[in-house]
Amino acid sequence: MGDTPNEVTEQVAFVDAEDVAFAREIAELHDVEMIEPATSGIEPVSIVAVSLLGGVLAVNTVSRLLDARRGGQLIDLRPGAVQAVGRSRDVLPGLIIVLAVDGTVTVHCQESRGDVSAVIDCLSVLAGGDASTTMAAVESAVRGSVSSGVEISTQDPGRGVA
Helix, strand or coil, rough: CCCCCCEEEEEEEEHHHHHHHHHHHHHHHHCCCEEECCCCCCCCCCCEEEEEEEEHHHHHHHHHHCCCCCCCEEECCCCCCCCCCCECCCCCCCCEEECCEEEEECCCCCCCHHHHHHHHHHHHHHCCCCCCCCCCHHHHHHHHHCCCCCCEEECCCCCCEC
8 A cells, every 4th residue: 555645544542441432533523434343242341343334644643643542661570560660651652651660761762653663672681581570680681672753861779860
């Protein structure tokens, strides 16, 4: 598919279950058809995959708005973390907050979703490994996973932002 604004495209977006009505409104506002999967079963669903169908620019706009609404990434590498990797509305979109045993690392990815994915992938490996992951290990892993366009800052609870 090309990049012409009138060309029709389809894209899958992930929406928090409580935001499906909001997603429907945003899609309608941008003349995008949103197709929801049939739901059945007894397990509560927390994230819904919806299909967006419409013009390239409109679908991309709706997809970005829905993704931004879910917030940024929060990765907890400390021992005993309840959820190691997840999204949080308390974190701005484009930010990845990593809680290490000795402080916090903040990674700001510019506009590239590829950078965010690369950072999440490398840190997911750390989340499944040693429970004593330090800020230095996190920073090294992030710098090794992306080429550029990422700003990294660290914060030691006793000394402030570095």
